[in-house]
Amino acid sequence: MRAAAIIFRREMATYRQSLVGRIAGALALLLMGVAFQVFGSKTQLSGEMLSQFFWGSSGVVMGLAILLSVRLLAEEQQSGSILLLNTSPVRESEIVLGKFFSAATYLAILLAVSVYIPLLIKSEGKITGSQIFVGYLGLMLLGSATLAIGIFASTLARQQIVAAVIGATIVVLMLLLYQFSRKLDPPMRDILAELDLWWIHFQQGFMKGVFNLKDAVYYVAVTYFFLLCSVKTLEMKRWQ
Amino acid sequence: MIQVSKLSKYYGGKRALGPVSFEIDDGETVGFLGLNGAGKTTALRILACDLRPSAGAVSVGGIDAVTDPHEVRKRIGFLPEHPPLYQEMTVSSYLEFAADLRRVARGDRTRLVGEALEVTDLTDVAGDLINTLSHGYRQRVGLAQAIVHKPALVILDEPTRGLDPKQIVEMRKLIHGLKDRHTVLISSHILAEVSQTCDRLLVLGQGRILGAGTEAELAAHEGNVKLVSITVRVPPAASGEPYRDGEVDARKRITSVLSRIDGVTEVGEPQSRGDGWAVSLTSAKDLRAEISRAVVQAGLDLLKLDYARSELENTFLRLVDTGAAAEAA
Numbered sequence: 375m376r377a378a379a380i381i382f383r384r385e386m387a388t389y390r391q392s393l394v395g396r397i398a399g400a401l402a403l404l405l406m407g408v409a410f411q412v413f414g415s416k417t418q419l420s421g422e423m424l425s426q427f428f429w430g431s432s433g434v435v436m437g438l439a440i441l442l443s444v445r446l447l448a449e450e451q452q453s454g455s456i457l458l459l460n461t462s463p464v465r466e467s468e469i470v471l472g473k474f475f476s477a478a479t480y481l482a483i484l485l486a487v488s489v490y491i492p493l494l495i496k497s498e499g500k501i502t503g504s505q506i507f508v509g510y511l512g513l514m515l516l517g518s519a520t521l522a523i524g525i526f527a528s529t530l531a532r533q534q535i536v537a538a539v540i541g542a543t544i545v546v547l548m549l550l551l552y553q554f555s556r557k558l559d560p561p562m563r564d565i566l567a568e569l570d571l572w573w574i575h576f577q578q579g580f581m582k583g584v585f586n587l588k589d590a591v592y593y594v595a596v597t598y599f600f601l602l603c604s605v606k607t608l609e610m611k612r613w614q
Numbered sequence: 615m616i617q618v619s620k621l622s623k624y625y626g627g628k629r630a631l632g633p634v635s636f637e638i639d640d641g642e643t644v645g646f647l648g649l650n651g652a653g654k655t656t657a658l659r660i661l662a663c664d665l666r667p668s669a670g671a672v673s674v675g676g677i678d679a680v681t682d683p684h685e686v687r688k689r690i691g692f693l694p695e696h697p698p699l700y701q702e703m704t705v706s707s708y709l710e711f712a713a714d715l716r717r718v719a720r721g722d723r724t725r726l727v728g729e730a731l732e733v734t735d736l737t738d739v740a741g742d743l744i745n746t747l748s749h750g751y752r753q754r755v756g757l758a759q760a761i762v763h764k765p766a767l768v769i770l771d772e773p774t775r776g777l778d779p780k781q782i783v784e785m786r787k788l789i790h791g792l793k794d795r796h797t798v799l800i801s802s803h804i805l806a807e808v809s810q811t812c813d814r815l816l817v818l819g820q821g822r823i824l825g826a827g828t829e830a831e832l833a834a835h836e837g838n839v840k841l842v843s844i845t846v847r848v849p850p851a852a853s854g855e856p857y858r859d860g861e862v863d864a865r866k867r868i869t870s871v872l873s874r875i876d877g878v879t880e881v882g883e884p885q886s887r888g889d890g891w892a893v894s895l896t897s898a899k900d901l902r903a904e905i906s907r908a909v910v911q912a913g914l915d916l917l918k919l920d921y922a923r924s925e926l927e928n929t930f931l932r933l934v935d936t937g938a939a940a941e942a943a
Contacts, residue, residue, distance in 0.1 A: 380714040384700075391702055458698035458759065461662045462715040463687040613666045613683060 377464040381472025382479075385446070389480045395442075399484050402438040406431050406488045420499020421583070424492055428509040428581045431488070432572065435517045436545060439481060443524025444537035446473040447608070451532045466608040470601055474518075474525055481517045485510060505583030512580020515593035519571065520545055522600035529607040545571065568592070615640045615767060615797045616661065621670035623656050623821075631656045631821040633670060640766075643793050645808030646801040648818035649934060654801035655695065657818070658771050661799065662692040675766055688717060691765040691796075695772045697756025701745035705736055705755055708744060709762050716763035730762040734788055750781035757788060761796070768796040774807055786811055805930055817933045824933040832929045842902065844872075845918040846909055847890040861886070868893060871912040877901050890917045 389395040409430025414423045447469075450456040459469055492506045527541030528534075552573035555566035567574055575589040615638050622632030631653040638644050646654040659665040660672060663683035672679040679686045700708055709727045718726055731737045734754045739747060744755060753773065760768055773789065774782045789811050792798050802808050808815055809829060817825040817832070825832050848864045865884045868891055872881045878901065882894040895905075902919055909916045 376717075377715060380711065384703075384711050387707075388700075388702060453699075453701075454694065454696045455698045455700055457664065457692070457694050458712060458715065460664050461687055461690065461692040462712075463684050463717060464715055465684070612664070 375468060375471070377462075377468040378472040378475070381459075381464075381469060382476045385473060385476030386479065389476070394445075395480070398438060398441050399480070402434050402484055403488055405434045406491065409434065410491050414495075420495050420501050421505070423499065424495050424501050424505060424509065424583070425581050427491055427495070428513065429577070431513055432516055432576055432581065435481070435485070435513050436520045436572075438484070439477070439517045439520035440524045440538060440541045440545065442477045442480060443473075443521045444528045444534050444541050446477065446525055447528040447604075448531050448534045448537040452534070460612050466605045466612060469608060470525060470604045474521060474601060477521050477525075478514075478518055481521065482514060485513055485517075501583075508580055508583050508585045511585070512576050512589070515580070515590060515597075516572070516576055519593045519596040519600070522597040522604070523548075526600040526604045526607070529604045529611070549573075571596070615642070615675060616799075617671070617673040618661075619671045621657075621660065621672060622668050623653075623660060623665060624668045629821055631660075632668075634818075634821075634823045635670075636816060636823060636826060638797065638799070640797055641793075643789075643798040643800070643811060643813045645812035645815045646799065646818060647803070647805065647808050647815050647930060648801075649803055652803075652818040653821040654803075654818055655771055656821075658692075658769050658799060658801050659694075661767075662690055662769050663687050664692070689765055690767045690769060691716075691760030691763065693756045693760040693768075693770045693773060695775060697752055698759070699744050699752060699755060702743065704741055704743055705747070705758075706731065706740040708755065709758055712759040713762045716765075718763050726762055726764065730758040733761065733791060734758040735784075750777050750784070753777060753781070753785065754788070757785075761792065764795070766797060767799070768792055769799045771801050772803075773800060774802070774804065782807075817930060819934045825929070829929075832933070841894060841896050841921065842905065843892065843894050843918075843920055844905060844909070844916065845887055845890045845892045847915040847917055849913070849915055864891065867912075868914065871908055871914065872905070875901060875904050875908050877904070890915070 406427075410427045413426035413430045416426065417423055447456070450459070489506070489510070492501070492509070495501060496503070496506065523544050524537070524541040527537045527544065530540055531537040548569070548571035550570075551566050552570035555563045555570070558566060575586075575592050578584075579586050579589040617637050619635045620633040621635070623630045634653075634657070646657060648654050656665065660667050661674065661679070663679055663686050666683075667680060674686045675689050677685050677689070700711070703711065706727060709730055710723060713723050713726055728737075731740050734757050736751070736754055736758055739751060744752060747755065753776075757770070757773065760770070770789065774785050777785060786807070789798065789800065800808060800811060814828055815826065815832060816823055846868055848867065868884045869881055872878060872893060872895055877897050877899060878895050879898060880896045884891040884893045886892075906916055906919055
C-alpha cells in the first residue's frame with residue numbers, strides 16, 4: 375500500500391495548490407452556511423435546527439463529493455498522465471485507494487471547518503456533542519459513498535463532464551429508490567427502500583442524531599462496492 | 615534482455631501487431647522503424663506492460679511480462695509519445711513522485727532525482743512548474759521520469775516528435791548518453807533518428823517485422839540497389855550537329871549517354887529543371903564516378919549528382935513496399 379500513500383500525498387498537494395479545489399471548498403462552506411441560515415431559521419428548537427443544518431449539508435456534501443471525485447481518474451485518462459501509473463509497479467487498488475482517501479480527507483477537512491455552526495447551536499440550545507458527532511459521521515459516510523460513486527464514474531469516462539453526468543445520474547437514481555419503493559409490494563418495497571442513498575439511512579438516522587449500525591454498514595458497503603467496481607474497471611482498461 | 619515470441623495484438627477483430635518474434639540483448643540500442651500505423655507503439659506498449667498481448671510470449675529480464683507484469687514494470691522506464699506529466703507539479707516534485715512510484719528507496723531518492731535532472735540538463739528548471747516549460751523541456755522531463763529509477767530497459771516512443779531542430783539534436787545527445795547505462799528501445803518513423811542513435815533496427819510494416827539488423831545488414835539483404843539523381847546541362851556549343859527539335863534531342867542524348875554506362879539498370883525520363891535536365895537512374899552498385907566521367911566525356915555539363923535517397927531510405931521504402939505487396943497478396 376506504499377503506492378497508495380504516495381498517490382494520496384500527491385493528490386493532497388494538488389488540492390492545496392489547485393484553484394478549483396479551493397473554490398469548491400469555499401463554495402461548499404458558503405452553501406452550508408446559507409443552508410443553515412435558510413433552513414435553520416424555520417424553527418426555534420435547537421435539535422430541529424441541527425437536523426435542518428445536516429439536511430442542507432447532506433446535499434452540499436453529495437454535490438461536492440461528485441465535483442471532487444470525477445476529476446480523479448478522468449483527468450488522468452484525458453491528459454495521458456495515467457500512463458505513468460499504468461507503467462509503474464502500482465496496483466489498481468493502490469491507485470483507487472490513494473485517490474479515494476485524498477478526496478475523503480479533503481472532504482473531512484471542509485466538514486471540520488463547518489463545525490462552528492453546530493457549536494453555535496449547541497452554545498445557545500440543548501443539543502449534545504454526540505448528536506453533532508453522529509450527524510457529522512453520517513455526512514462523512516454519505517460523502518464517502520458519493521465519492522466512491524464519483525470515482526467509479528471517473529474510471530468510465532475520459533472527459534470530466536461525462537464522468538460528472540454518469541456519477542450524478544447514479545446518485546440521483548439511488549436517491550429516488552425510496553420513492554420508487556413506495557409503488558411496490560413487500561419484499562421488493564423494503565429491499566429498494568433500504569438501498570436508498572439518503573432517505574432511510576441518513577434522513578431517518580444520522581440527520582436526527584441517531585446512530586444505527588446498519589446505516590453505517592450500508593454506507594461502508596456502498597463505498598466498498600463502488601471502489602471495487604472502480605478497481606475492476608481500471609484493471610480491464612489498464613491491461614487489456 | 616528481451617525475448618519476444620509470436621507476439622500478436624488485436625483490437626477487436628483488427629490485427630495491430632504480429633505475429634512477431636525478436637530478441638534484444640543487454641546494452642543494445644534498438645530502433646523500431648516503420649510508417650505510422652506499422653505497430654511500433656503497440657509493440658512498445660506491450661513491452662512496457664501497458665497493453666496485454668492477444669497471443670505470444672514476452673519476457674523482459676527473464677520475467678514473463680504476461681503472467682507477472684508488475685515485476686516487469688519495476689525494471690522499465692517508459693516515455694510515451696506524449697509525456698505523462700502532471701502540469702501543476704514542479705519538475706523536481708514530479709520526478710520525486712515518479713521515483714517513489716518505482717519503489718526507489720527514500721534514502722536514494724534525492725540523489726537519483728538529482729542525477730536524472732543532471733543527465734537531462736534540467737537542473738536549472740528543477741523548481742519550475744511543468745506547465746510553464748516549453749515543449750522541448752517537457753519532453754526532457756518525460757525522459758527524466760523514464761530513467762530516474764535507473765531501469766535496465768528504457769523505452770522511448772517517438773522521443774523527438776514535435777521538437778524543433780535544435781531540440782532534436784539535444785534529445786539525440788541525451789539518448790546517446792543513455793546507451794552506456796541502459797538497454798534502449800526507440801520507435802520512430804524518422805530514418806535519420808534511428809540511423810544516428812541505434813545499433814540495430816527492426817523495420818515494421820502492417821504489424822509485422824519486415825527486416826532486422828544493422829543498417830549495413832539491411833542494405834546488403836536488399837541487394838544494395840542504388841537510386842542516383844543527376845542534373846545535367848546540354849551546352850549549346852557542345853551540341854555539335856543541329857537538332858530538329860532541341861528538347862527531344864537533348865532528352866535522347868542524355869538517355870543514350872546514361873544507358874550506355876555499364877551497370878546502369880534503368881534510366882528515368884529526363885525532366886527539365888531550370889537550366890538543366892534532372893534524371894534518375896538505378897544501378898546495382900555505386901556508379902557515381904562512372905556516371906560523372908560518362909557525362910563529361912559526352913560533352914555535357916554535370917550540375918549535380920547524388921543518391922536520390924539515403925541508403926537507409928532506399929532499404930526502408932523497399933522493405934515497406936515489399937511488406938505491403940505481401941500483405942495484399
